[in-house]
Structures are given as C-alpha cells and as structure tokens.
Amino acid sequence: MSVALLGSVVGGGLGFVFGVLMARMLDQRDFGLMVLAVNLLLVGATVTIAGADYAAIRHVAAARTPGAKRGAMFAPISLAMRLNIGLAIAVAVFAEPISRDLLGQPDFTKVLRAAALTLPLTVLAQMFSACLSGLEHARGELVRKVVEQGGRIAFALLVFWLGFGVVGVTLSMAAAAAVAAVAVGYTLYRSLPRGGKTEKSSPRAVFAFAWPQAIGNFANQIWAVAILVILSRSTDARTVALFGAAFAVSQLPLLVYNAFVYRFSPAIARLWDRGENEALDQLLRSVTRWVAMFALPLYAVAIALPGPLLQIYGSNYRAAALAVTLMTIATLLNALAGPVENGLKMTGFVKLEMATNVVSTVLIVGVAAVLTPRYGLTGAAVSVLLYTIVRNVAKTYLLYRRVHMTALSVSLLRPVLAATVASILVVVINQYTSLGSSLLGTAALGTLLVVSYAFILLRVVGISSVDRRTLRLAFRPVGLSDSIVS
Numbered sequence: 001m002s003v004a005l006l007g008s009v010v011g012g013g014l015g016f017v018f019g020v021l022m023a024r025m026l027d028q029r030d031f032g033l034m035v036l037a038v039n040l041l042l043v044g045a046t047v048t049i050a051g052a053d054y055a056a057i058r059h060v061a062a063a064r065t066p067g068a069k070r071g072a073m074f075a076p077i078s079l080a081m082r083l084n085i086g087l088a089i090a091v092a093v094f095a096e097p098i099s100r101d102l103l104g105q106p107d108f109t110k111v112l113r114a115a116a117l118t119l120p121l122t123v124l125a126q127m128f129s130a131c132l133s134g135l136e137h138a139r140g141e142l143v144r145k146v147v148e149q150g151g152r153i154a155f156a157l158l159v160f161w162l163g164f165g166v167v168g169v170t171l172s173m174a175a176a177a178a179v180a181a182v183a184v185g186y187t188l189y190r191s192l193p194r195g196g197k198t199e200k201s202s203p204r205a206v207f208a209f210a211w212p213q214a215i216g217n218f219a220n221q222i223w224a225v226a227i228l229v230i231l232s233r234s235t236d237a238r239t240v241a242l243f244g245a246a247f248a249v250s251q252l253p254l255l256v257y258n259a260f261v262y263r264f265s266p267a268i269a270r271l272w273d274r275g276e277n278e279a280l281d282q283l284l285r286s287v288t289r290w291v292a293m294f295a296l297p298l299y300a301v302a303i304a305l306p307g308p309l310l311q312i313y314g315s316n317y318r319a320a321a322l323a324v325t326l327m328t329i330a331t332l333l334n335a336l337a338g339p340v341e342n343g344l345k346m347t348g349f350v351k352l353e354m355a356t357n358v359v360s361t362v363l364i365v366g367v368a369a370v371l372t373p374r375y376g377l378t379g380a381a382v383s384v385l386l387y388t389i390v391r392n393v394a395k396t397y398l399l400y401r402r403v404h405m406t407a408l409s410v411s412l413l414r415p416v417l418a419a420t421v422a423s424i425l426v427v428v429i430n431q432y433t434s435l436g437s438s439l440l441g442t443a444a445l446g447t448l449l450v451v452s453y454a455f456i457l458l459r460v461v462g463i464s465s466v467d468r469r470t471l472r473l474a475f476r477p478v479g480l481s482d483s484i485v486s
Contacts, residue, residue: 011145012255018152019248022169023241023313030166032237033108035244037115037170039228043221044091044119045126048084051213052076053130054345055206060134067196073131075206077124084123091116104233114170121177122148128184137191140184147183151176213345216354219361223387226365227372231380234373242377245313246320247384249306250327253298254335257291261339268339272347272403281405288338288407289415293463295335296419297453301446302328304423308436308445323381330388336416337392338407340399352398360391411464418457422449 019038023031056076063069091098092113099108125144132140155172162168232240264287271280302309306324310317344353364387371379400406426449435441457463 009255011142011149012252014146014149014153016248016252018149018156019244020312021153022156023245023317025160026166026169028241028316029237032239032241032244033105033111034166034169035240036103036105036108036228036232036237037111038173039224039244040112041115041118041122041173043225044084044087044115045123046221047214047218048087048119049080049123049126049217050083051210051217052080052206053126054213055079055210056127056130057134059201059206060131061136063201065196065199066193068199068201069135069193071198071200072134074200075203076130076210077127079203079206079210080123080127081120085120088116088119091119103229105237110167111170114167114174117171118174118177121174121181125177125181125184128181128188132184132188132191135191135193137187140187143187144180144184148176148180151179212350212354216350216357219354219357223361223364223368226361227368227380227383230368230372231377235376239377242317242320243323243380245310245317246306246323246327246377246381249302249309249324250331253295253302253328254331256295256298257331257335260287260291261342264339264342268343268347277403277405284338284343284405284407285409285411288336289409289411289467291335291338292412292415293457293467296332296415297422297450299328299332299335300419300423300453301449303332304427304449305430305436305442305445308430308439308442311439311442320377323377326378326381327384330385333385334388334392336408336412337396340392340395340407343399343403343405343407344395347403349398349402352402353395356391356394356398360387360394363390414461414463415453415457418453418461421456422452425449425452 022034026034053076056073059072059076060069063072095112095116096109099112100106125148129140129144152173155175156169159168159172164171228240228243231243264283268280268283271277271283303325306328307318307321310320310324341353344350344356364383367386368380368383371382373379375382396406396408426445429448430436430445433441435445
C-alpha cells in the first residue's frame with residue numbers, strides 16, 4: 001500500500017508540475033494545444049490497452065508455475081500493442097483532417113503526430129507494470145510513473161531551451177515514455193520467476209476477459225474526448241487551456257483514492273471468491289471511509305480556494321475558478337461513492353460495469369453538446385459533474401442490487417462535517433485578508449485548512465474506536481501486535 005501510494009503521489013505530483021511548467025513556459029494558446037495532446041494520449045492509451053492490463057494481472061497471478069507465469073504475459077502484451085500501434089499509425093496518417101475538421105485546430109497537426117509516436121511507448125510501459133503487479137510487485141507503477149513523469153519534465157525543459165516549442169515538448173513525452181518502458185521492462189526482467197518451460201496462455205481467454213473492459217474503458221474515455229472536441233470547436237485553444245488547468249487541479253486529490261482502490265482490488269476478488277461476503281462488505285465501507293478521511297482536506301482546499309490555487313499556472317488562469325470548484329466536487333463525489341466500479345469488476349459483473357459506462361456516456365455527451373456551446377468552460381465543467389453523478393449513482397445501485405453490498409456508511413458524515421467547517425473558516429479568512437493574492441499566502445491558507453480539518457475530526461467530531469485502533473496499529477505495528485497476542 002505504501003509503495004502504491006508513493007508511486008501515485010510522486011508520479012501524479014510530477015505530472016502536475018509538468019503541466020504547471022508548460023503553462024508558464026508556453027503561451028496560453030500553445031498550452032491549450034498541449035492539453036489536447038496529453039488528454040488524447042491518455043484516452044488513446046486507456047482505450048487501446050483494452051483491459052489487457054487487468055487480464056495480465058489476473059492470469060499471471062493465477063498461474064501456478066514459473067513457466068506459466070512468464071507465458072501468461074505474452075497474450076495480453078501482444079493484444080495491447082497490436083491495438084495501440086494500429087491506432088498510432090491511423091492517427092499519424094489522418095492527423096491533418098482530425099485536427100482541421102474534427103477539432104477545429106489546424107495548427108494541431110504536428111502536435112498530434114508527435115502524440116501518436118508517444119502512444120505505443122507509454123502503453124508498453126503500462127503493460128510491463130501490469131505484469132509486475134501480477135507477480136505481486138507494487139514497484140512497477142512506482143518506477144513507471146516516476147521515470148515517465150520526471151522524464152517529461154527534464155526532456156521538455158531541454159527541448160524548450162533549444163527552441164522547439166510545443167511540438168518539441170510533445171516529442172519529449174515520447175522520449176520519456178521510451179525511457180520508462182526500458183526502466184519498467186528491466187525491473188520486470190529482474191523479477192521474472194526462473195525455471196521450467198514457458199507455457200503461453202490462450203489468447204482467447206485473455207480476449208474473453210478483456211473485451212467488456214475494452215468497451216467500458218472506451219465509453220469511460222470517449223465522453224472526455226467529446227467534451228474537449230465540443231469545447232475546442234465552440235471556443236478556442238485558450239479556453240481549452242483553462243479547462244486543462246482546472247481539470248488538473250481537480251484531479252490531484254484522486255491520487256489518494258486511486259492508490260487505495262488499486263491495492264485493495266485483489267482483496268475484493270479474493271473475498272468474493274471465498275464467499276466471505278460480510279468481510280467484503282466491511283472492506284468496501286472501510287476503504288471508502290479511509291479514502292474520505294485522508295483525501296477530504298485536499299478536496300476542500302481545491303473547492304475553497306480555486307482562484308488562489310490557479311495562480312500557480314499564472315494570473316491568466318484565475319478565470320477557471322468556477323470550473324475548478326465544479327470538477328473538484330465531481331471527483332469528491334466519485335471518492336465518496338467508494339470503489340463501486342472495481343467492486344463490480346472484481347465480483348465478476350464486468351458487463352454491468354461496461355453497460356453503465358456506455359449509457360452514462362451517451363446521456364452526458366448529449367448534455368455536453370447543449371451546455372458547452374452555450375456556456376463555454378462552465379458548461380463543460382457542469383457536464384463533468386453530471387457524468388460523475390449519473391455514473392456513480394448507477395454503479396452504487398447495481399452493486400447493492402447484485403452483490404447486496406454498499407460502500408456508503410453514516411460514518412462518512414464525520415470527515416465531511418470536519419472538512420466543511422474547516423473550509424468555511426478558510427473562506428472567511430481569505431475573504432477579509434489578502435492572503436489568497438499570493439502563492440505563499442495560498443499555501444498558508446491551505447495548511448490552515450488541513451490542520452483545522454485534522455483538529456476538528458480528531459478532537460471535536462471524533463472518529464470511531466476501530467479507526468483509532470487502526471491508526472495506532474499503523475504507527476506502532478510491532479508493539480501493538482505484541483500486546484494483542486499477549
């Protein structure tokens with residue numbers, strides 16, 4: 001858990017720093033083009049990986065012999081690489097009409113071709129990392145995220161210094177992805193189990209497991225592309241830049257959520273297969289509660305201080321304050337709903353998860369097509385919020401209906417109340433002082449909010465005896481374990 005959380009926080013933090021540096025180094029229009037490139041790259045990687053990463057984790061973990069574990073890696077990697085290389089070639093060939101006719105940004109052609117070069121390399125690194133996870137090694141994600149995001153910063157600064165502009169910055173992402181693929185590949189090679197004959201798994205079994213996730217992932221990503229396309233066509237690259245900055249700020253608190261959910265997914269599958277439904281129900285509630293307790297102050301900072309936070313990108317980005325608030329509320333609701341998506345996947349209801357993504361996407365793309373041209377950036381942010389609500393309400397209902405479990409609990413109200421009170425305190429202070437007009441003052445307000453939240457939660461509102469005992473066990477595992485045994 002600690003390795004996963006470290007990889008998520010450090011890798012995500014470096015990714016955020018990369019975005020901030022580019023916003024300050026590039027003019028707002030070029031930064032908008034880079035936002036398009038990064039988001040399209042993320043969508044392309046998610047779609048073309050087609051669930052093969054989870055297939056690799058499952059089949060490698062289930063294999064009983066060293067040869068079978070090695071062989072289980074071939075089919076998922078082959079499936080993912082064929083799909084994303086095909087997509088990369090298609091995008092490179094049709095980059096001009098895509099940029100001109102679909103996105104309404106003719107100057108985006110060279111940037112899009114550079115992003116297409118990055119796609120196979122970043123997916124290869126992801127697949128190597130998934131194979132490491134199947135071997136029950138968490139360091140694959142740590143190596144991948146740190147090397148790739150750190151490499152983006154280093155290479156981008158170099159090419160920008162050499163005067164290559166936004167196209168060079170996008171090409172530097174390809175170089176970073178290549179280095180990450182080599183680093184994770186070497187880590188995987190060192191971790192491979194030795195001995196025995198390599199026994200390749202059936203491609204049909206991998207495909208059967210992966211195709212519902214491929215459709216679900218596509219639907220889950222296409223709505224984001226649709227919003228970007230609608231925003232790009234109905235506004236301009238500067239508005240896309242504002243959207244990218246607001247979206248990046250709103251996603252930062254998800255680093256905690258993603259780390260917790262990723263590491264507890266195998267436990268969900270194991271408990272369900274063993275029929276330990278009561279323990280699984282408690283696990284879902286506990287994971288959601290702990291995500292809320294740790295991540296809520298981060299959400300509260302973004303919701304209470306959106307304008308001051310955007311100063312990190314520059315004074316021109318404060319106009320995205322309302323969008324930050326709306327999209328952060330969306331990510332907060334996603335976290336409070338708990339790991340319902342992974343709950344459906346790990347209990348075998350993959351097709352239900354897929355259907356929910358498809359229906360939610362169809363509904364919200366229609367809403368975005370109406371709201372975004374009319375209200376611009378705010379309309380796009382509202383669309384993001386509505387998508388999160390529809391998707392999580394549906395999955396919460398399906399999990400309860402099919403599995404008879406829920407991640408929600410009354411105890412979630414405690415951290416929510418503490419975060420609300422702390423946020424009101426900081427908003428009032430910001431209103432009557434000039435602290436929010438500088439980055440240093442914003443840091444002080446953010447620190448005050450986090451400290452106030454911790455004090456209110458622990459000393460005023462209170463947490464359950466179970467959570468207190470877990471905290472003591474986390475900080476003093478040896479001593480407490482001995483006392484329990486004795």
